Amino acid sequence: MKPVTLKQIAETLGLSVATVSKALRNYPDVSEKNKKLVNDLAKSLNYVPNPSAVNLRTQKSKTIGVIIPATVHHFFSNVINGILEVAEKEGYLVILMQSNENYELEKRHVDLLINKNVDGILMSLSNKTNNFSHIKKILDFGIPLTLFDKISKSVNCSKVIIDDKTAAYNAVTYLIKKGHKKIAHFRGDLIPQNSIDRFLGYKQALIDNNIPYDASLVFMCNNNNDFKDGYNAAKILHKNFGDSVDAIFCITDVVATGALKYFRDNSIKVPEDIALFGFSDWFMSSVITPTLSTVHQPGFEMGKESAKILLDEINNKYKGKTVSYKTVVLDTKLVIRESC
Amino acid sequence: MKPVTLKQIAETLGLSVATVSKALRNYPDVSEKNKKLVNDLAKSLNYVPNPSAVNLRTQKSKTIGVIIPATVHHFFSNVINGILEVAEKEGYLVILMQSNENYELEKRHVDLLINKNVDGILMSLSNKTNNFSHIKKILDFGIPLTLFDKISKSVNCSKVIIDDKTAAYNAVTYLIKKGHKKIAHFRGDLIPQNSIDRFLGYKQALIDNNIPYDASLVFMCNNNNDFKDGYNAAKILHKNFGDSVDAIFCITDVVATGALKYFRDNSIKVPEDIALFGFSDWFMSSVITPTLSTVHQPGFEMGKESAKILLDEINNKYKGKTVSYKTVVLDTKLVIRESC
């Protein structure tokens, strides 16, 4: 079974390919009679235009590319979900690629997508990405780009983010209001904006509440295995500070879960001995013991919003409108559970 | 900036498009001198063939389509991971689509992929799919297809699965050996083969160990929200049987987690009062309290294996070889933790 082509329809109807094409696209200069004839036959044969031919001709592919650091991630799965929902509604296909937090791979993926002629690109940067020539290349090719979550401020394009700093600030402030005084921070890598902003929010909250910032209370979790990182950081913290630290603000729920595991292994009670605050609101956080307080990060909405903005930009580009970049900041909220 | 074309290379070099094309593809009938000239220039200009043109000409798209029920799912995320890894290595792009356990949507997705001219399709059926005309259509179009995990025995194509029945049998047998006598089963929908096979494994294990099968101990969890389903089933079980049931074999970890939550809410101790066994080995299961015993389901390997088989089949098809379908059964293993 082979797909039906315009030519076949034209031949069986004794018309020219041109007329058939125009009839299908409802051009005004085709007789109603022929329009009906063509459309009826097309429908009965399940005619669908060959996308490669259309793409070659129109330079549009009805396809968008998505590059994310990792799929096995509650947050990103939700983002993908949101993207797929919007794309599907608008008839766009989604090519998914994964950088595995690897800059070189991310670069290769970008090249592939450009070559593949995608209409637009949606992207969340890897933690290791600190050079943006590949991103600039996307823009040079005039391909609409929307960055989400892991963005870079130095790239000029539309962005969808949360206010990491404020979210972190609110979380830490909550801990302080609850009476915690010596609050550690398990932070992420130095490069990603998220990681920086959450750290800054943590610091600011301390300062605004007259708690001196102590750099030795900040632990790096950047070995690409959040759970272990959290476990190890908790171990070191415990070794260095005994039980003098009374709360930890963690960069992600998984880091917090790792810490939790260490504390349980060592009979340290959460939240009695030490309080824990996570970030992201993975499903897991609502079912572990104790349930984890965290910052809810709207992954699904982020995916939807990013896709909408991108498709808008694509449409405007095709209409010849000038595009203006926008940055959308989505709301987060604190989810208070048992761990603090 | 526009992509470079053969024509441009030909013009700057004063050669014909044909020669340039042949030079790039290393045809024997092009002079070494010109080959070098062409290839050097192509490289320096970052020439890449226009995929739509190639596709139109060769009828190959170097793209495969993937349809899964849901992305927000530890198991499927891992599968996607495996697929992406293999596809990327072979230079294939992956179009991802999600059926949301919806038959109609799944059908539409299949049509889109066929129209899009993908070289092959990888697919895990929705729980609601009990009509396979859309799958047959894929085969009718001669598009290689590999089904994984959620398959149908009545479709004639390659498959990658686990032995659900044996895995379930082993899990339940383990529970019996531990001394449990009244073992309930929280099962899934009636349609999916997985759900059926896990149920059959459960039943067989009972019978082989001289425990009479009792249909009233089997609870349906098919409202598309595993966690709630598990919670509710536990509630009903508790109401109907008090504490006489001493173990539950659950169709998924999430169902088990839901049940666990109910028991915790009602001060019923796991595993002391009732043992729990899950299925899938989500990350979550290793961090909840108590940690959950479960069947490890190799998602990553399944993705890799499925993609390999599909790409093999695609290659064989292009080489004109006859393809033979194969069914690969991946190993599972019991992961024993604290819940039983």
Added chain:
DNA sequence: TTGTAGGCGTTATCAA
């Protein structure tokens, strides 16, 4: 060894 020409399926211009 090189180049011409036809065609993949579609769209768009322009002449009939």
Added chain:
DNA sequence: TTGATAACGCCTACAA
């Protein structure tokens, strides 16, 4: 109102 024709970019049989 219709249709021939060129073009999108590439590949390849065949002619030069």
